[in-house]
Amino acid sequence: MTGEVRDWLPVEAITREPLRKKITAAVEAWSGAWFAEARLSASRFVAAERQTRNLNDGADWRVYRRAFAISCSRRAAGRLVDWALDAEVDRASLSKSDRQLVQMFEQRLLEDLVARVELALGIESGALSDPCVIDDPLRPHGGLIVDVADEHGSTLLSLSAALRDLLPACKASLPATMPGTRKLQSLRAALAPTPVRIEAVLGSAQVVLTDMQSLATGDVLILDAALDAAAALRLTGSVHPFAKAQPTDTGAAMALTLQA
């Protein structure tokens, strides 16, 4: 047993159609913005408890912004840069500084994909100054993996985010009322048939304990209630009266008429 409290949704919720549509649209917009020829798309959505697959030639998971991490092999990253620059960069003879520029460009390319996906899902984030490598982006409670493939179905990279980062977007995409769900009843209506005990208090008397112990039949306790005073109605066990009432003759049983 644990004292940890966290938002919860069935893990399948993160592959629901509304979320997939948003991610698909963001990936396509990214593809259209960067690549003239290639058409990349979100090809597969998997809800997983943990990251076990050896994705993309064992490429690391890199976090560029807040939620989504990317796994993209060197070879696939090279292809993306080639497509974006419409050149064969790997075959070109580049200086060290040029290679650094290409690397920064590659980083910007991938970071923009994450930015577009996170924006589409309403995840507020900013670019990290230094992308970091993590072992399992699905920690601690599982999450979503999205493969991005070219038009031939060849996976180039994978996006991944933990369930906890996706929950707000998941919940926002849920319909207001689930089909078939019974309407909730008000608490007041649900409480209405609850029985409560009511007692009518005529008055009270303060007695010291020694007098109390010597109390005998025939003794008279003088109450603090005047003859014209009303009785107090209260819930049994409570010391707070909720109404005053005068005894009324109804025949068999005693009754009380409530006062304003």
Place this chain on the structure above:
Amino acid sequence: MTAPRTVNSAAVDAKGASEPGPAGPPLVSMDSAIFKDVQVSLQAILGETTLTIAELLALTAGSVVKLEPKINDLVEVRLNQSLVARGEIVAVDDNFGVRIVEIAPLS
């Protein structure tokens, strides 16, 4: 010289009752003089009834609430919600009073 005995507060439960101590006569009895100034409040209860919350919320000035019938007209006298006596209503000058007709034994 012997060390003073102390009371272990953890031995007192939520109701204030202490755990049984070592064998020996109690230090305090009910007729002890320490109780002579202790004041208690006795409540005279005309009667009781059960209402639902819906009925309770519907009560207004002028509503009549019937109390459960009793085999006699005695009021109950309660001490800390416990019934300790019964009596009949009387007038004492300008106040109500209760003449005791039945009282619980001391123990």
